[in-house]
Amino acid sequence: MSTQYKKIQKNLSPAADSANSKSNMKPKASRDLLLLIMIALTMFVMALGWQTLDQIGVAMYTCLMIGMVxxxxxxxxxxxxxxxxxxxxxxxxxxxxxxxxxxxxxxxQYFA
Structure with missing residues (x-):
């Protein structure tokens, strides 16, 4: 009886370990790279077009950058x-x- 209990425990414990390891997975590095590129591109566009952006444009790019960060x-x-x-x-x-x-x-810009 105890050997069967040990077999059942052995079969159940790897399932619990794999469930815990899946929840601790880190995001893929390629997604982080894309996010960092998008943050850098947003900063570049803001810096390049600062003189031509109106208040709505500055607020839009600022909200976008804050959200991505x-x-x-x-x-x-x-x-x-x-x-x-x-x-x-x-x-x-x-x-x-x-x-x-x-x-x-x-x-x-187009309708008002």
Whole structure:
């Protein structure tokens, strides 16, 4: 009876270990590289077009950059689940705000 119990325990313990290892996986380096390139490209566009950007454009690019930096921090920080949820909310809010500002900029430029 004890040998069967040990076999069952041995079969169950690798499944529990693999479930824990999957939750601790880091994001792929290629995604981080793409995110870093996008942050650098946004900074480059802001620096290059600073003289021609209006207030809406500056706010749009600033929200976009803040959102991407918060996503990068969220991926690499060891935070609690509550802090992760807050960071996801902040990043989604700033990214949606930048899309809204883009729509406002297009409306002001072409329709108003």
């Amino acid at each position: 918060v996503v990068y921090i969220n991926r690499h920080g060891n935070f609690t689940d509550k802090v992760h949820r807050i960071l996801v909310g902040v990043s989604m809010g700033t990214l949606f705000a930048s899309v809204g500002l883009l729509g406002l900029s297009v409306y002001m």
